[in-house]
Amino acid sequence: METTHTHRLNLLWLKSNPISPRLAIAAGLVALFVAVPLIYIFIRALGAEPEAWQRLFQTRIWKLLGNTLVLVIAVTSGTLLTGVSMAWFTERTDMPGRKFFRWMLALPLAVPAYIGGIVHLALLRPRGGYIPQVLESIFGQPVPTPSPIGFWGAAFILTLFTYPYVYLLSAAAFRSLHASLEEAARTFGRSPFQTLFQVTLPALRPGLAAGALLVALDILAEYGTVALLRYETFSSAIFVQLSGRYDRSAASILSGILVALAILILWSELRLQGQARYTQMESNWRPAPPVMLGKWHIPALLLVTCVVSASLLLPVIVLTVWSLQAFLDPKTLTTVFHIGSQGFGSYVWNSLWSSGLAALMAVIFSLPVALLSVRYPNWFTRFISRFCQVGYAIPGVVIALSLVLLVNRLLPFLYATPFVVVIAYVLRHMPQAVRASESALNQLSPSLEEAARTLGRTSFQTFAQVTLPLILPGLMAGGSLVFLTSLKELPATLLLRPAGFDTLAVRVWMWATEGFYSQAAPVALLLVLASAFPLYFLLRREQIFK
C-alpha cells in the first residue's frame, strides 16, 4: 500500500519537474525526422492531379483494397489460430519435448516470408514443381495438387512465417497467467474446457489483440511474398508503379491510402498497448498445472510437427540441399562466390554494415524519445513517443517512394548512395527500438538515479554511470530486433539501392525470381543463419525460454 503511494508520488514529482530542454529538443528532432517522410507522402497524394485520383478510383483502388483487406484478415486469423494453439500445446499441456518445440516454433522468425515462399513455390508450383513432377512420374499422369499461387497460397505462406509473433506473445501470456485464476473458475463449476474459453482466453485477449494487429501491419507492408505468388495488394501495386511504369502520382495516391489504413490499425494497437496486460507475474505466482493430453499425445505431436516442418524444417532442408547442389556444380559455385567487388563477400558485408548501422542509429534516436516519455510522462511526451512509432504503419515501398522524392529534392548528394537505404531501415524499424528503450527504462526505478544524484553525480554522470549500464541489455535487444528486421527487408532495399549495392536479401530475391534456385540457396541459408543469431539472443531474454 505504501509502495503504490510512493510510486504515485514519484509520478507526481516527475510531472512537476520541468522537462530538460536539451532532451526535449533531441526528441523533437527525432520526431521531425520521422514526420517528414510521412507528411510528404500525404502532401504528394493530396497534391496529385484529380484525374489521377479519378482514374485510380474508377479502376484499381477498390480491387486493391479488397485484395489487401481480405489477405490481412485471413492471415491475422490464421496466425491467431496457429499461434494460440501452438502456445497452448507448449505451455499448458504435458506434451513431450515442449522445450524443444518452443525453440522450433519461434525460430521461423529467422526465415523471411519470401524465402519460405520461394521454397514452397519450388516444391508445389503447378507446372515444374518438385512434388507435382514426382507424383506425375509415379502415376504416369498429372495429379492435381494445391497451388501456392494466388490468394490461398499467399495467405498460407504468410501465416506460416508470421505466426511466431502471436505464438511468442500468447506463450508469454499463458505462462504469466496465475494458476488461481483457473482454479477459481473450476470452483465455480466450470469444466476445464469451459475454463479455457470463458476465463483463460479472455484474460489473454488484450495481448493477443495487440499481437494480431502487429501481424496485420506486417501483412499490409509485405511485398516479396505477394509479388512472388502473384497476388496483387497495395504494396505490390505501388512497387510496380515505382519500378516499372514509374508513375509517381499513382504511387503517391496508393501510398497515401495504404498509410492511412495502416495508421488506423496502428492507432488501435497503441490504444491496446496501455491495457495489454490483465495479468502479471506476481511474487506468489505459480504455474497452472498442465492439461494431461492422454491419448491425444500423438495427434498433438503430429500437429505441432506439421507446423514446425512447414515453417522451419522444410525451408532449411530444401535450402541445404540446393546449396549442396550449388557446391557440386563448379559453374554455379563461381557465380555465387564470384570474387571481386560484386562477389559473395560484398553482399554479406553490405547486409551487415547497413543493418548494423541502422540498428545503432535507431537505438540512439530512440533514447531521447524514451527518456522523455518515461521520465516526464504527460500527453505531449506520450504523443512524441507514439508518433515515433509510426514507422510500423509505413510499408517499405512507401518509405522508398517518399525517400526517392525527398532526397532528390532536398539532399541530392545522398541520392543513389547506400545511406538512403540505411535511413529507410531506421525509419521503418525505429518503433521496435523505441519500445525496447521505453520498456528498459520503465524497469529502472527512478530511485536508482536519485540515489546517484544524492551520492554526488550530476544528471549526465548519472546517465552514463547508472542509467546506461542498467538499460544496456534492453537497448541491445532493441538493436538486435532492428538488425534482424533490416537484414530481411526487401522492397525498400530493392527500390533505393544504388546500382551494384547488393545485400543478401536482394541477391536471394534476384536469383530466385529468375529461377536460379541453387544459386540463391547458399545466400538464403546464410541470411537465415545471420538472422538466427540476433533472434537467439532476443529469445533467450523471453520468460518462456528461461
Next chain:
Amino acid sequence: MTALEVRNLVKHFHGTQQSAVNNISFELSNGEILALVGPSGCGKTTTLRMIAGLERPDSGIVCLNDRVVASESVFVPPEKRGVGMVFQDHALFPHLTVSENIAFGLRGQSPAQIRQTVGEMLHLVGLLPLSKRYPHALSGGERQRVALARALAPRPVLVLMDEPFSSLDADLRMEMREHVRRILKSMQATVIFVTHDQEEALYMGDRLAVLQNGHIEQIGTPEEIFHESNTRFVSEFMGDSDFLMGKVTSGGILTEIGLLKQVVDLPVSTPVEIALRADDIDFLVDGSGNSVIVERFFRGAFNIYRLRLDSGQTLHASTSHTQILPVGMRVRAFISAEHPLTIFSEA
C-alpha cells in the same frame, strides 16, 4: 549547532488542489534523529525529497549547516548538497557489488582511503563477508544495511531515510530498528527518518514531528507527543484514542461514566473532549451499568473490549487476558487512569 533549518516550505503538485506540503518549518541540531510521522499522503516524503534536492520547493527556505540550498533564488542540485539518502526500495545499483555500491559516493579520495572507508562501513553494518556479492544475492535486511552504509560512507551532513524498513517483514523490522539506531548514534549522524508507523517513530526519533495534510501538527519528544498531544489528530493517530464528551464543573469534568477529578483551566460548563486510550478505561460487571459489551478482541497478553455507552458513544477498555465475558453483557465502565488525561476544548 543547527544542522538543518527548514522555513515555510511549500510544495504544490500539478493537477492537485491541495498542497502536498503547506508551510512546514523546523530545525534540527547536530547528532539528532527527527522522525517525521503521519498517514499516507501527509507530505512527509515530499518534505524529505525537497531537503535532498530531488524536488524543488514552490517557496520556503532550506539551510544545511547555515548554507542556503533552496530558496526563491537559490537551488543547489542534489549532488552538491552532501546529504545521504536511504530509499524506500533501497535503490542499490544492481550492476555494482556491495563494496562498489558503498564506494559510489566516495570520490576524490585515494584508492587506499576508499578501501579503508568501505572496510570500516562494512564492519559497522556487519557485512564484511558479503563485500563481493551483488545486490540480488542479498536478503532484505542485508540490502537495507548496504543502503545505510552507502548513505553514511561519505560522512554526509544529514542522512535522510524514507520509510527504510517498509519493505521488511515485521520480525526483521524490529531487529533492524535497534541495529540501525545503534549505528546512527555511534556515528553521531544527524538524521531525518520518515515513517507512517507510530511505534517505529516513537522508537527511532529523539524528537517526532507529526504531519497531517502537509503541515506539522506537533513536534516534540516521543513522551510529549504521546502523553501531551496538542491536537485531537495527534492523540488519535499516535495512540488510537477514543474521545469522550464532558462538561467542566468545579470539581473536575463530568462525563457519562462519572466525574474525572482533573482540574482544567477552563470556565465552568465548557464542553470538552477527553482523549482516552484502552488502558485508561476499566469496567465491572453490573446488570444496571452504563454500557454493553459489543465485541471482544483477544490480543494475547490482554483482552480489548469494545463498549457501547447508552448515549451510543464507543469506548475501548483493556483487561487481563483471563477475564472473558460474553458480548451483550451489561457492565459499568469507569476511568481508571491515574495520570492526567489530555483534554480538548471544543472551541
